[in-house]
Amino acid sequence: MIAAQTNVNRIFHALGDPTRRAIVERLSVRGPLSASALAEPMGVTVTAITQHLRVLEDCRLVRTEKVGRVRSCRVEPSGLSVLTRWVDAQRTRWERRLDAMGAILDESDE
């Protein structure tokens, strides 16, 4: 529970940065890419990309693997489910509240 909470925290924080979101988007379209391949069109240093990759990997949004001297990066699509689960939870709570309000109104009708 608490672990899940902190993971929600980290995922939202991770995707709150445009560059990191761009990395995820890019990895979704083009397949596995190296760090330098990611850096090139983004206008940042490879060092910056490495740092972002660490963040994305920590919250399991991206999986990387070092083969030889190049780090191969790919999305971990299941990582996004944390996001959908959070959104769905909000929706459920919201609807539940509406239902409860409806029940109260019905009651006062009787």
Next chain:
Amino acid sequence: MIAAQTNVNRIFHALGDPTRRAIVERLSVRGPLSASALAEPMGVTVTAITQHLRVLEDCRLVRTEKVGRVRSCRVEPSGLSVLTRWVDAQRTRWERRLDAMGAILDESDE
């Protein structure tokens, strides 16, 4: 398009902050709340809440209305759909890429 992009930006940034996410969560469970009612259990000043509310309102995650001297706040559930749309888009792209890879493999099989 670009407007949508910047809105995605703002929504992710808005929800990247734990306090703001707590506000959204709390408003989903308990109905409309005042700024001070939001501040009380969060351990922050009412001023801080006001600032957060402005951010949440700017990206249409929350709707507030000042009645008398109290600002009544409620969630705008449609605001979260931007989030689900983004996640779905990533999933679609990812699956499309897998399909394309499959097609290539099929081709080389012939």
Next chain:
DNA sequence: CCAATAGTGAAGTGGTGGCTTCAGTATTAA
């Protein structure tokens, strides 16, 4: 009217985070 309540605006502070440079390591190519 007076006091209490609810919120707002401005300004300042501290911390975090994204980015850079630079100096290094490990791998690959010639």
Next chain:
DNA sequence: TTAATACTGAAGCCACCACTTCACTATTGG
């Protein structure tokens, strides 16, 4: 072996942002 490539670690810089305090306005209850 030498040179080039691909990345990594450390350290520093700077901008942003969450938060505070303080002074103020607007509303409401006695």
